[in-house]
Amino acid sequence: MSELTQQSCEACSADAPKVTDEEKQTLGKDVPEWQVVELDGEEQLQRVFKLKNFAQAQAFTNKVGDLAEAENHHPAILLEYGKVTVRWWTHKIGGLHKNDYIMAARTDAAYEEMQ
């Protein structure tokens, strides 16, 4: 499990810098299952998680929601039967911050705990 899972989000302001391409490469190594996608012109981290059924997917969704509330940093989550798609990005900077990599790693840890 990456050391990012031990970290918490830092308070992030609208003028916080987006991660550089080099930082994306380095941080991306800790969350290899995640893709960088661009939606509405904003880069986001995305991963699709497979679960046994809807109830498991719902339970995982709630765990991710709890993580988000605890860090005041929130994802987009699509809940489907046996599948949860999570996207992390920082709304106030319109792109990726280190916080999003931290939350992706913590999302992976929550998923591993359910296996």
Ligand SMILES: C[C@H](O)[C@H](O)[C@H]1CNC2=NC(N)=NC(=O)C2=N1
């Ligand atoms: C007012 C509140 O603290 C802010 O809107 C927080 C809430 N959660 C957030 N979540 C994400 N992903 N990005 C943000 O910029 C953000 N800002």
